[in-house]
Amino acid sequence: MTTEQLVAQIHKKKSFLCIGLDVDLAKIPEHLLQEEDPIFAFNKQIIDATHHLCVAYKPNTAFYEAYGIKGWMALEKTIKYLNTNYPEIFTIADAKRGDIGNTSTMYAKAFFEDLAFDSVTIAPYMGKDSVEPFLAFKNKHTILLALTSNAGAFDYQTKLVDGKELYKQVLETSKAYKGAENLMYVVGATKAEYLSEIRQIIPESFLLVPGVGAQGGNLADVCKFGMSSNVGLLINSSRGIIYAGADLNFADSAAEKALELQQQMQIELEKLS
Numbered sequence: 059m060t061t062e063q064l065v066a067q068i069h070k071k072k073s074f075l076c077i078g079l080d081v082d083l084a085k086i087p088e089h090l091l092q093e094e095d096p097i098f099a100f101n102k103q104i105i106d107a108t109h110h111l112c113v114a115y116k117p118n119t120a121f122y123e124a125y126g127i128k129g130w131m132a133l134e135k136t137i138k139y140l141n142t143n144y145p146e147i148f149t150i151a152d153a154k155r156g157d158i159g160n161t162s163t164m165y166a167k168a169f170f171e172d173l174a175f176d177s178v179t180i181a182p183y184m185g186k187d188s189v190e191p192f193l194a195f196k197n198k199h200t201i202l203l204a205l206t207s208n209a210g211a212f213d214y215q216t217k218l219v220d221g222k223e224l225y226k227q228v229l230e231t232s233k234a235y236k237g238a239e240n241l242m243y244v245v246g247a248t249k250a251e252y253l254s255e256i257r258q259i260i261p262e263s264f265l266l267v268p269g270v271g272a273q274g275g276n277l278a279d280v281c282k283f284g285m286s287s288n289v290g291l292l293i294n295s296s297r298g299i300i301y302a303g304a305d306l307n308f309a310d311s312a313a314e315k316a317l318e319l320q321q322q323m324q325i326e327l328e329k330l331s
């Protein structure tokens with residue numbers, strides 16, 4: 059999917075919501091455990107109930123890898139279900155990969171070709187030659203970790219390197235990578251006060267913003283400081299939506315939570331026009 063198509067979907071649905079599909083078998087409704095593939099059964103119902111309220115889904119691969127081959131098969135079924143039934147949805151594999159060049163190419167093939175995700179999250183730590191193999195894929199997006207939502211972000215990301223915070227170095231140097239037009243960045247909702255300065259470095263790039271909901275980030279603050287002229291935001295909520303209810307009506311409860319966020323987003327989008 060191109061960035062223009064993503065922006066068009068945002069305006070059509072009046073939403074820049076990304077729903078995180080972080081499936082934990084200990085948290086899903088008990089009746090689903092009788093299904094042949096409980097993870098996929100859960101995802102399918104969540105997706106069917108919420109797809110009109112969001113523009114993206116983000117399975118975090120850890121939640122699938124944790125269940126071995128069955129988990130990976132559930133991930134494959136989930137992405138196939140999305141691509142077949144809701145091709146207008148932007149898909150994110152939250153896998154946080156990145157390695158030496160030939161290995162990065164294999165990761166890119168796995169997520170962009172085999173699984174056919176639109177994007178994948180990448181750790182920038184190994185530098186240019188670990189990121190550019192992902193950028194070589196046409197109309198696929200590489201989402202670099204810049205300033206993450208967790209407390210440990212302050213261990214390295216805000217430390218000065220050559221007189222500048224490391225996360226700013228990541229933003230500035232990556233802008234010059236080959237294929238940088240398909241770069242997006244992760245910035246945590248819990249770091250909203252950094253967004254004005256981030257926007258000075260990357261005024262129009264899309265930001266994937268996790269940390270609203272369970273981690274306490276505030277949607278209004280993220281929009282105030284992080285929205286660009288083309289919206290430039292995908293705000294993620296995982297647990298806050300998918301575990302809103304634990305009974306037979308869990309998908310309706312998820313849709314109610316998603317609607318609350320979508321309605322706030324609609325108000326923010328109206329301010330832009």
Ligand SMILES: O=c1ccn([C@@H]2O[C@H](COP(=O)(O)O)[C@@H](O)[C@H]2O)c(=O)[nH]1
Pocket residue numbers: 078080118152205206207208244245246268269270271272273294295296297298
């Ligand atoms: O800085 C980051 C990068 C990634 N994440 C991931 O996003 C979701 C957040 O889930 P919630 O349940 O809405 O808190 C999860 O998959 C994280 O691994 C992040 O939180 N922060």
